[in-house]
Amino acid sequence: xxxxxxxxxxxxxxxxxxxxxxxxxxxxxxxxxxxxxxxxxxxxxxxxxxxxxxxxxxxxxxxxxxxxxxxxxxxxx
Numbered sequence: 001x002x003x004x005x006x007x008x009x010x011x012x013x014x015x016x017x018x019x020x021x022x023x024x025x026x027x028x029x030x031x032x033x034x035x036x037x038x039x040x041x042x043x044x045x046x047x048x049x050x051x052x053x054x055x056x057x058x059x060x061x062x063x064x065x066x067x068x069x070x071x072x073x074x075x076x077x
Contacts, residue, residue: 002042010038 014034018025025033 003039006038006042007035010035013038 011031011034014030014032014037017023017034017037018030
């Protein structure tokens with residue numbers, strides 16, 4: 001379903017992008033560029049979100065380990 005949604009959004013975005021950039025393209029080219037742009041943008045954005053999630057997990061693990069080591073040094077030793 002996300003693929004179909006990206007295609008639908010791509011058609012609308014292709015139309016808007018050609019109007020914003022003032023480019024005269026035929027309808028099939030506008031649709032193709034919009035759909036490809038939406039697919040590429042969707043993949044890139046999802047990849048960035050996934051990488052941010054991995055980075056956040058790493059940062060959270062590091063912060064947790066630092067807190068535990070601090071607590072161990074403060075109260076146990």
